[in-house]
Amino acid sequence: MTAIVRMESRNLVRGTLVLTGVFGLLVVFMLAVFPGMAAEAETIEQAFPEHVAGLFGFEELHTLEGFLGSYMFPFIWTLFLGIYFAYLGGGMIAGDIRERRMDLLLSNPVSRESVVLQKIGAIWVPLVAINVGLFVLLYAGSFVLEESIDPVVLAMAHLLSVPYLLVCAAIGVLMSVVLDRVASAQAAGLGAVFMLWLLDGLSEMDPDLEWVGGLTPSRYYDPAAILIHEEYALGDAAILLVTFVVLLAIAIGYFVRRDI
Amino acid sequence: MSVIHLEGLTKRYGEIAANDDVTFEVESGEVFGYLGPNGAGKTTTIRLLLGLIKPTAGTATVLGADIRDRRALTEAKANVGYLPDTLGFDDRLTGRQALDYFARMRGDERREELLELFTPPLDQSIETYSAGNRRMLGIVQAFMHDPDLVIMDEPTSGLDPLKQDRLHRFLEAECDAGKTVFFSSHVLSEVQRIADRVGIIRSGELVALEDIEALLSRGGKRVRIHLGEPVVEERFVTESMIDVELLDSTAQFTYTGEPQRLLEHLVEFEIQDIDIGDPQLDDIFKHYYGDEADSEES
Incomplete structure (x- = not known):
């Protein structure tokens, strides 16, 4: 039974293309700024108020790895794409229930578990397209800028973002099965991801509260560590994957029990 | 064995009983009309039978599958067609794409034959459909996998009289061929015309189970x-x-x-x-079946 995942994947293609294009433009703009920024890296690092710099973790801005790892990836992947995947997840179930599409869908010999799994399965489309598209763009950009970057390291920064984005999507799905309105579910999903991201950054300011950051998914995806120090925190990625499975299991458990 | 069997089926929303201890059976090859005014609880019964909502008490079986047994009910659905009152198609798809989608999940061996009787514009996107075209697409998807049982909620709403007539004749032929049809309606004349047997629901309670002859004498x-x-x-x-x-x-x-x-x-x-x-169904019911539901409440 793959009809649903095929249909949902197809439905995501257009939005994914647009989004890849938009983020592609953003990446190009950011790369265009890099040479100027690299020259002024020290001034910039000092110009930001300490807590804002801490939020992003600016580091080694004068190198391309530092620029990507501590500036571009935290912005685009951790924040923007995290929010986008939560938004996608938020739109998966609530709208179908409200518009009565779920009635027709569930009149087929397909279980509710399968409906949720196939719907979330369809996010392979944006996951692959955005990561591959932006990888190509960034790698090509490094040549244009006459910088060098290890493609394996860059690929790892992309690959390890996947578990993080899955967790963001699962947060959205959870909201989507619990809340009745699609707009509420999307807002709650992306709001939750944003607040968690903020909490992670803020908790690092205060050593007493740093443990709070351990509860946020963004703590377990550190593009700076990957790109600058070539540290691949596979254990952290595993924690994110387990979190994803647990969130999804809770969402499915709730969905199979609720009235539609 | 009965195709549908309800046993004390009850669904409460707080104080309100949308279905209150409803018990009846639908036999194989029968056209069973489920008649009641708007808001009587017809859709609630149908959505309970499909496992979309859970009963507060009592249960039912559909093609032998208990509605509380999700796995059994999911399997049984391969042999059930469903025409909901509100047809939630994905409006961005064309009619053909929507049918292809459902066909992948449960087959479509009778699709072409049905499309000769019911003719929605398959190559247009569903958002451009009239109510009648939407309904026809719904009828095609409900029957195209040749199920043993078809459950329909207000099947003729939105259809013009000619197409209503066509549906009625189609249903008669289907039941002669052994199919079981369970349909709800608030239109007395429709039920009188196509049902073999009828269950009458008022305010969530089944007030009568009649053969069609009895109902015919109670027209208006x-x-x-x-x-x-x-x-x-x-x-x-x-x-x-x-x-x-x-x-x-x-x-x-x-x-x-x-x-x-x-x-x-x-x-x-x-x-x-x-x-x-x-007539207003409620007036007719008050006349023939008394005003028990109201007097109980007062």
């Missing part, structure tokens, strides 16, 4: 007449008229007798305008 028409002169009550009103309202030269009433008698009676008057239509 809503009549509105404009006469050329003021109505004289003693002369005009007969015993078969209920809910009579007289105002000057206009008369409104529900007629519960034979149509022939009514016409014979009316020719004695000078009629300027007349409108004969389906």
Whole structure:
């Protein structure tokens, strides 16, 4: 039974293309700024108020790895794409229930578990397209800028973002099965991801509260560590994957029990 | 074995019982009409049977599968067709794409044959569909996998009279071929025309289970007449008229007798305008089945 995942994947293609294009433009703009920024890296690092710099973790801005790892990836992947995947997840179930599409869908010999799994399965489309598209763009950009970057390291920064984005999507799905309105579910999903991201950054300011950051998914995806120090925190990625499975299991458990 | 079996099926929303201890069976090869006014609980029963909502008490079986057993019910659905009252198609798809989508999940061996009877514009996106085209697409998807049981919620709503007639004849042929049909309706004449047996629901309670012959004798028409002169009550009103309202030269009433008698009676008057239509179901029910539901509450 793959009809649903095929249909949902197809439905995501257009939005994914647009989004890849938009983020592609953003990446190009950011790369265009890099040479100027690299020259002024020290001034910039000092110009930001300490807590804002801490939020992003600016580091080694004068190198391309530092620029990507501590500036571009935290912005685009951790924040923007995290929010986008939560938004996608938020739109998966609530709208179908409200518009009565779920009635027709569930009149087929397909279980509710399968409906949720196939719907979330369809996010392979944006996951692959955005990561591959932006990888190509960034790698090509490094040549244009006459910088060098290890493609394996860059690929790892992309690959390890996947578990993080899955967790963001699962947060959205959870909201989507619990809340009745699609707009509420999307807002709650992306709001939750944003607040968690903020909490992670803020908790690092205060050593007493740093443990709070351990509860946020963004703590377990550190593009700076990957790109600058070539540290691949596979254990952290595993924690994110387990979190994803647990969130999804809770969402499915709730969905199979609720009235539609 | 019965195709559908409800046993004390109950669904409560707080204090309100949308279905209250409903028990009946639908036999194989039968057209069963589930008749009731809007808001009586017909859709609730249907959504319970499909496992979309869970019963508060009691249960039911559909093709032998208990509705509380999700796995068994999911398997049984391969042999069930469903035409909901609100047809939630993905509006961005064309009719053809929507049918392809459902076909991948449960087959479509009868699709072409059905599309000769019911003709939605398959290459247009569903968001451009009229209510009638939406309904026809719904009928095709409900029958295209040749299920043993078809459950339909207000199947003719939105269809023009010609297509309604076509659906009625199609249903008769299907049941002759052994298919079981369970459909809800708030239109008495529709149920009288196509059902073999009928269950009547009011305020969530099943008030009667009748063969169609019994129901036919309990018909009624809503009549509105404009006469050329003021109505004289003693002369005009007969015993078969209920809910009579007289105002000057206009008369409104529900007629519960034979149509022939009514016409014979009316020719004695000078009629300027007349409108004969389906009655308010609630009026008819009050007349035939008393007002138990209301009196219990008070």
